[in-house]
Amino acid sequence: MNDCLFCKIIAGEIPSKKVYEDESCYAFYDIDPKAPVHFLVVPKTHISGPDAVEDENAALVGHIYAVIAKVTRELGLSKGYRVVANCGEDGGQTVGHLHFHVLAGRTLAWPPG
Ligand code: AMP
Ligand code: ZN
16 A cells, blocks of 8 residues: 555564654664764655645654754764755655655765765
8 A cells, every 4th residue: 555665664564773763753774874873754654755744744844853853962963963855856855755864973065966
């Protein structure tokens, strides 16, 4: 029925290395890390991407940012981190389930490529 990779990870049908979980979101390490610390935070409900965020589900995005602040504190990432949500083809989105990359552990280039 649902062929979404991240929905399968949330359901435990595909293994992942959990960073954090609560009733509305799940965080797990990226399988192909782009920085020494690289994890993803996803809502448990299927939202296809940043362009599918609406007033009705926007609170979830705010909650995810609060979770990111808490988890990065717990991981000791006091030097900083970057949160990235890729959208669509030009934005480099490859998985159609809203996700926030959290990258840390080195100085990150700006602007991104
Ligand atoms: P994006 O390209 O922004 O859509 O990000 C998708 C991310 O999901 C990429 O950084 C992938 O490395 C990551 N990814 C793909 N499959 C898995 C998986 N099975 N477990 C963890 N991360 C994954
Ligand atoms: Zn999904």
